Amino acid sequence: MDRTAIKETAKKQISGKLGTLLIINLIVWAITVVLGAIPAVGSVLAFVAASIFEISLISIYLRLSDGIDPQTSDLFNIFNDTQLCGNAVIISFLTVLFTTLWSLLFIVPGIIKALSYAMVPYIYAENGYFLTPLQSIDESKRIMQGHKAELFVLQLSFIGWFILSSLTCGILLIYVAPYYSAAMTNFYNEIKDKPAPDSYTAGTLL
Secondary structure: OOHHHHHHHHHHHHOOOHHHHHHHHHHHHHHHHHHHOOOOOHHHHHHHHHHHHHHHHHHHHHHHHOOOOOOHHHHHHHHHOHHHHHHHHHHHHHHHHHHHHHHHHOHHHHHHHHHHOOOHHHHHHHHOOOOOHHHHHHHHHHHOOOOHHHHHHHHHOOHHHHHHHHHOOOOOHHHHHHHHHHHHHHHHHHHOOOOOOOOOOOOOOO
């Protein structure tokens, strides 16, 4: 896998679209912050909103990778289908739960499983009408076989960008957040629909 090509393609995809992507990210941030501030139930509502918007955001970047310019209204398309919204929350809950359970053993197994589940929201964003949450998790485990190290290195290559973002009080995230999201989407597009290695056995819960 050509990590440099993935990142260069991401730069081209977001070029000229940072304004729209910034507005989209600010809307998500504002909604989750407001919901999170509600007494007693705020954390739950913020988690639900973040889970749903994650699928919306990924859908936007999937279309962007197909050459379709992002629209602010695209962020709310998922709310037209309550099943998609519900499953988005279930997916987020299950991946957090499974990763946490593995992390209770040791840190390394938790990291490995987090990488294994990393493509779940991408798979569901693209195939939500055809796959259940558990099928999406199973498919992520399948396509990530042999690619976990590649994803880890790709994510690691953005550490410098995120450090610089923190030094600019988050201002640089206007560029870095869309750049990172586009690169992760391109990574998914590179590995999806690849045949499973002979050693892979589908159907296990974790």
